Amino acid sequence: MKVILASDHGGINIRKEIGNLLEEMNIEYEDIGCECETSVDYPDYALPAAERVASGEFDRGILICGTGIGMSIAANKVKGIRCALVHDLFSAKATREHNDTNMLAMGERVIGPGLAREIAKVWLTTEFEGGRHEQRVKKIAQIENKHA
Ligand code: RB5
Numbered sequence: 001m002k003v004i005l006a007s008d009h010g011g012i013n014i015r016k017e018i019g020n021l022l023e024e025m026n027i028e029y030e031d032i033g034c035e036c037e038t039s040v041d042y043p044d045y046a047l048p049a050a051e052r053v054a055s056g057e058f059d060r061g062i063l064i065c066g067t068g069i070g071m072s073i074a075a076n077k078v079k080g081i082r083c084a085l086v087h088d089l090f091s092a093k094a095t096r097e098h099n100d101t102n103m104l105a106m107g108e109r110v111i112g113p114g115l116a117r118e119i120a121k122v123w124l125t126t127e128f129e130g131g132r133h134e135q136r137v138k139k140i141a142q143i144e145n146k147h148a
Helices: 011-026 043-054 070-076 088-097 111-125 132-146
Strands: 002-005 028-031 060-065 081-085 103-107
Touching: 002 011, 002 043, 002 111, 011 028, 011 060, 011 103, 043 060, 043 070, 043 103, 060 070, 060 111, 070 081, 070 103, 081 088, 088 111, 088 132, 103 111
Parallel strands: 002 028, 002 060, 060 103, 081 103
Antiparallel strands: none
């Protein structure tokens, strides 16, 4: 599995923590920043990360900002991206099993690094259940095509 990591200025610490986790898990990843000391615009980091997941260059992406909200909204504008904003372990598991999410967003001003690591670990290791969920994910793609 290949993972792309990105954050704005509000998510640098958790992004680095997730980088450490990926190294410990022997998962290949690229960290595209930001390496910013001043504030940046989160869509400038969500967009390239989401495009590189949508293109197939990366299997998954993890996005961090202050709340995770802006990053998730921006990533979900890219066709083929299913990005979940997650701050608990139940949702981390459920969104992989039910929604086959390919991107995860978290907020550094909402949760601490310990919980963020656990959420990422569960999200990275849980498989999509398929079955009845397959047709629901296909219906999301149909919405994208209708509004392309
Ligand atoms: C930046 O101040 C903040 O708006 C951003 O990190 C994020 O929370 C947006 O959704």
